[in-house]
Amino acid sequence: TEHAELAEFFRKSYGPTGAFNAQPFEGNRSWAGARPEVRVIGRDAHGVAAHVGLLRRFIKIGAVDLLVAELGLYAVRPDLEGLGISQALRVMYPILHELRVPFGFGTVRPALEKHLTRLVQRQGLATLMSGLRVRSTHPDVYPNLSPIRIEEVIVVVFPVQSGMSEWP
Numbered sequence: 670t671e672h673a674e675l676a677e678f679f680r681k682s683y684g685p686t687g688a689f690n691a692q693p694f695e696g697n698r699s700w701a702g703a704r705p706e707v708r709v710i711g712r713d714a715h716g717v718a719a720h721v722g723l724l725r726r727f728i729k730i731g732a733v734d735l736l737v738a739e740l741g742l743y744a745v746r747p748d749l750e751g752l753g754i755s756q757a758l759r760v761m762y763p764i765l766h767e768l769r770v771p772f773g774f775g776t777v778r779p780a781l782e783k784h785l786t787r788l789v790q791r792q793g794l795a796t797l798m799s800g801l802r803v804r805s806t807h808p809d810v811y812p813n814l815s816p817i818r819i820e821e822v823i824v825v826v827f828p829v830q831s832g833m834s835e836w837p
Contacts, residue, residue, distance in 0.1 A: 703724050705722030806818070
């Protein structure tokens with residue numbers, strides 16, 4: 670039942686940004702690609718209010734394989750946007766330290782750059798990098814699409830056990 674509730678939350682949160690963004694959450698699926706290892710779920714009297722997920726994985730930057738805690742599935746229920754609940758993203762920072770990863774990592778669409786700047790960069794928790802192209806694989810197989818997708822996104826890096834000077 671929790672997955673069904675989260676799936677509905679994601680459809681309602683991501684749907685306004687485009688039907689394709691809500692599509693991965695059809696049925697009771699509460700993840701877009703890989704399943705999160707850690708979830709922080711904020712609730713109120715109306716159900717799920719906010720969510721952020723985390724998954725440890727290796728990413729390749731140039732020729733370097735780098736362990737990161739990838740943060741994703743970040744959403745705030747539409748009726749709560751602008752009320753400061755997005756500060757919940759900071760709840761993940763102590764968890765990143767507990768996992769002893771060198772960096773937290775995430776990507777967001779360019780429309781969220783100002784929001785993330787306010788939320789984490791100004792407080793010195795993360796560095797935002799724009800103008801980068803990220804290559805990844807689709808979580809599902811589509812016969813009419815390449816398995817590889819390339820997106821221009823904002824990259825968010827949280828230095829945890831390593832400093833930004835060590836980011837490749």
